[in-house]
Every structure is written in C-alpha cells, then in structure tokens.
Amino acid sequence: MSLHLGDTAPDFTVPTSEGEISLHEWSGDSWVFFFSHPADFTPVCTTEMGMTAKHSADFKARNVKPLGLSTDTVEEHLKWIGDVNETQHTTIDFPIVADADLKIAKMYDMIHPDESATAAVRSVFIIDPDNKIRLTMTYPMNVGRNFDEIIRVIDALQTADKKGVALPANWEPGAEAIVPLNVSTEEAKEKYPDLKVLKPYLRITKDY
Numbered sequence: 001m002s003l004h005l006g007d008t009a010p011d012f013t014v015p016t017s018e019g020e021i022s023l024h025e026w027s028g029d030s031w032v033f034f035f036s037h038p039a040d041f042t043p044v045c046t047t048e049m050g051m052t053a054k055h056s057a058d059f060k061a062r063n064v065k066p067l068g069l070s071t072d073t074v075e076e077h078l079k080w081i082g083d084v085n086e087t088q089h090t091t092i093d094f095p096i097v098a099d100a101d102l103k104i105a106k107m108y109d110m111i112h113p114d115e116s117a118t119a120a121v122r123s124v125f126i127i128d129p130d131n132k133i134r135l136t137m138t139y140p141m142n143v144g145r146n147f148d149e150i151i152r153v154i155d156a157l158q159t160a161d162k163k164g165v166a167l168p169a170n171w172e173p174g175a176e177a178i179v180p181l182n183v184s185t186e187e188a189k190e191k192y193p194d195l196k197v198l199k200p201y202l203r204i205t206k207d208y
C-alpha cells in the first residue's frame with residue numbers, strides 16, 4: 001500500500017515488546033515516530049535502537065512517542081533489547097512492533113523487494129496527533145538514519161503548525177523563517193516588523 005503525506009496512518013492492533021497496542025489508541029494526543037528496521041540482532045539496527053533510546057528526553061519534550069518495527073517476534077525483540085542496552089549503554093523505553101507475518105510492513109510499504117522480500121527497509125513515518133502522516137523517509141538497509149535530523153524535522157513540523165511559517169533549508173530552532181506564499185507582503189509587514197523582502201516570493205523573519 002502506498003501512503004502519502006496527509007493520509008491517515010492506517011490503524012493496527014499488534015503485539016509489541018511492551019504488550020499489544022492499537023496504534024491510534026496508543027498514540028493518543030501524541031506525535032509518533034514510527035520507524036522500521038530490517039532485523040533484530042543486526043549491527044546498524046542495534047545502533048539505531050540505541051540512538052532512539054538516547055534521544056528519549058528529546059522525544060518526550062516534543063510530545064513524540066517512538067515506535068519501532070521489525071519482522072521478528074516479541075521473544076526475539078526482548079532478547080535483542082538486552083543486547084542493545086548492553087552494547088549501546090541505554091534503556092530502551094519504547095515498544096517495538098513484532099511483525100513476523102509482515103502484515104504491518106506491507107500495510108506501510110516497508111518491504112522493498114530489491115532490498116529484501118522478508119525484511120523491512122528503514123522507513124520513517126512522522127504521524128501527528130490527528131493520526132495524519134506528516135513526513136516519510138526511506139533509508140536502505142546498510143545506512144543508518146540521522147537522529148539529529150529526525151528531531152530537527154519534528155521541530156520544524158511543530159513550528160510550522162504553531163507559527164504559520166515555512167522553514168528554509170537546514171533550519172534549526174531560532175533561525176530565520178520564511179513567510180508562506182499565501183500571506184501577502186502587506187500582511188507580512190504588519191505581522192513581522194523585522195521582515196526582509198529579498199524577492200516578492202522570498203520574505204524572511206526572525207520574529208515569529
């Protein structure tokens with residue numbers, strides 16, 4: 001199934017390393033960082049799980065719940081979590097979906113046959129509190145994701161929602177923002193006293 005930005009994230013009920021969850025009920029009023037990885041007991045995945053745990057306070061501060069997935073069983077997840085915590089010096093405090101029958105991986109188009117017929121690639125779905133898919137990323141099996149970017153893009157999505165601005169390349173919190181094209185320059189000048197109009201379509205402000 002091909003999922004697009006703005007689609008409702010398909011709901012599912014599934015066993016995880018922390019018991020059975022139903023996605024929409026479990027996420028409640030939170031954002032969700034839903035990410036798949038190819039397999040338990042593999043090296044790149046081990047570092048990604050550790051990195052997710054290391055960013056636990058960052059996710060909490062942003063009202064984001066991490067949710068991992070691989071096409072392994074709960075028993076395998078639980079054993080592997082021990083290895084992750086031992087080698088990455090972490091405490092995994094988020095559930096990992098046990099998708100041994102590939103049901104959820106297929107639902108979310110996480111199986112890319114040229115990479116593997118049975119293991120998920122490294123997909124990311126950022127899902128908002130209305131259960132809408134707001135961002136997707138797909139990484140291959142042999143390259144780990146950048147968790148600073150995952151946190152940055154969550155900040156960008158939440159800032160865009162709250163402040164009604166757009167965010168430029170490499171934006172970080174506190175940096176200049178862009179006035180969206182559907183706001184007139186007159187309106188923008190009233191709203192943002194520091195407005196810089198570089199071009200009629202490129203108007204920037206730090207005062208948002």
Ligand code: BEZ
Pocket residue numbers: 038039042043044045046141142
């Ligand atoms: C890894 O996590 O290291 C990995 C998993 C599956 C294929 C290739 C790499």
